[in-house]
Amino acid sequence: MFGRQGFAAGTPGAPDTPEDDPSGGVDALRLDGVTRTYRRGGPAALAPLRLAVPRGRFLAVMGPSGSGKSTLLQCAAGLDRPSAGTVHIGGTDIGSLKEAALTRLRRERVGFVFQAHNLVPSLSVAENVALPLLLGGEPDDGRVSLGLAEVGLGDRGDDRPAELSGGQQQRVAIARALVTRPEVVFADEPTGALDPVTAHGVLALLRRAVDQDGHTVVMVTHDPAAAAWADEALFLSAGHVATRLLRPDSAQVHGVMRDLGRAAA
Numbered sequence: 001m002f003g004r005q006g007f008a009a010g011t012p013g014a015p016d017t018p019e020d021d022p023s024g025g026v027d028a029l030r031l032d033g034v035t036r037t038y039r040r041g042g043p044a045a046l047a048p049l050r051l052a053v054p055r056g057r058f059l060a061v062m063g064p065s066g067s068g069k070s071t072l073l074q075c076a077a078g079l080d081r082p083s084a085g086t087v088h089i090g091g092t093d094i095g096s097l098k099e100a101a102l103t104r105l106r107r108e109r110v111g112f113v114f115q116a117h118n119l120v121p122s123l124s125v126a127e128n129v130a131l132p133l134l135l136g137g138e139p140d141d142g143r144v145s146l147g148l149a150e151v152g153l154g155d156r157g158d159d160r161p162a163e164l165s166g167g168q169q170q171r172v173a174i175a176r177a178l179v180t181r182p183e184v185v186f187a188d189e190p191t192g193a194l195d196p197v198t199a200h201g202v203l204a205l206l207r208r209a210v211d212q213d214g215h216t217v218v219m220v221t222h223d224p225a226a227a228a229w230a231d232e233a234l235f236l237s238a239g240h241v242a243t244r245l246l247r248p249d250s251a252q253v254h255g256v257m258r259d260l261g262r263a264a265a
Ligand SMILES: Nc1ncnc2c1ncn2[C@@H]1O[C@H](COP(=O)(O)OP(=O)(O)OP(=O)(O)O)[C@@H](O)[C@H]1O
Pocket: 038, 039, 045, 063, 064, 065, 066, 067, 068, 069, 070, 071, 072
């Protein structure tokens, strides 16, 4: 089992700290008073939400269907703009960025792993991993082959994604998400399409990225077994933080999900 870092429950966000200080005590991700309402006058998919994710943390976001998990992820990752509130990635208030700068931030400072791994079928595995570097005009400097080796696919760089299994494709997606050494990796149901054994391997890779390389991972999942790999599980209910579990185990997570389901019924 991989080691976990100690931290306090419900750690509030760090106080305002200098902008873009990559080495200071700035949280990897911070949301302050974030709301999202899709229709004017309609219900809020996210109620005012405050969340701080320190660097080197693996956070699982859980909750019943419709509780706001995807909305939270989209707003936190700069894929959607909140109706109110601020999102900081590192020291950067992403709401203050114009579209081009936001696109650059998503490419260079954020990594994404989706359930459908979104690999480009016409590119080789290595080219897929290199894509974020290429788009950012950054040199490869050996990171692509190293990244592929780290996910156990050092010998598959020349293959096309279709020649790989689903689990292997998800490993490529993880290598691609990590290649820019992003400040936060957002994973949306990364094991949703995988069998339990394959899922285990993928989650172990995310865990290792946190423990060995100090990455920060925010993962939306429905699966208590997946959440048990995280340092902390955050449970949403109707757009609110219902509760949190530190060092969750799957039985505890299952219990909280059952209770939230009952409460919503
Ligand atoms: N594009 C949209 N337009 C209008 N309402 C939306 C939109 N996206 C989400 N919603 C609503 O916002 C609320 C939260 O949805 P969200 O997809 O964030 O929940 P979720 O917890 O990710 O659900 P699931 O587990 O089913 O994926 C729901 O009531 C949903 O109907």
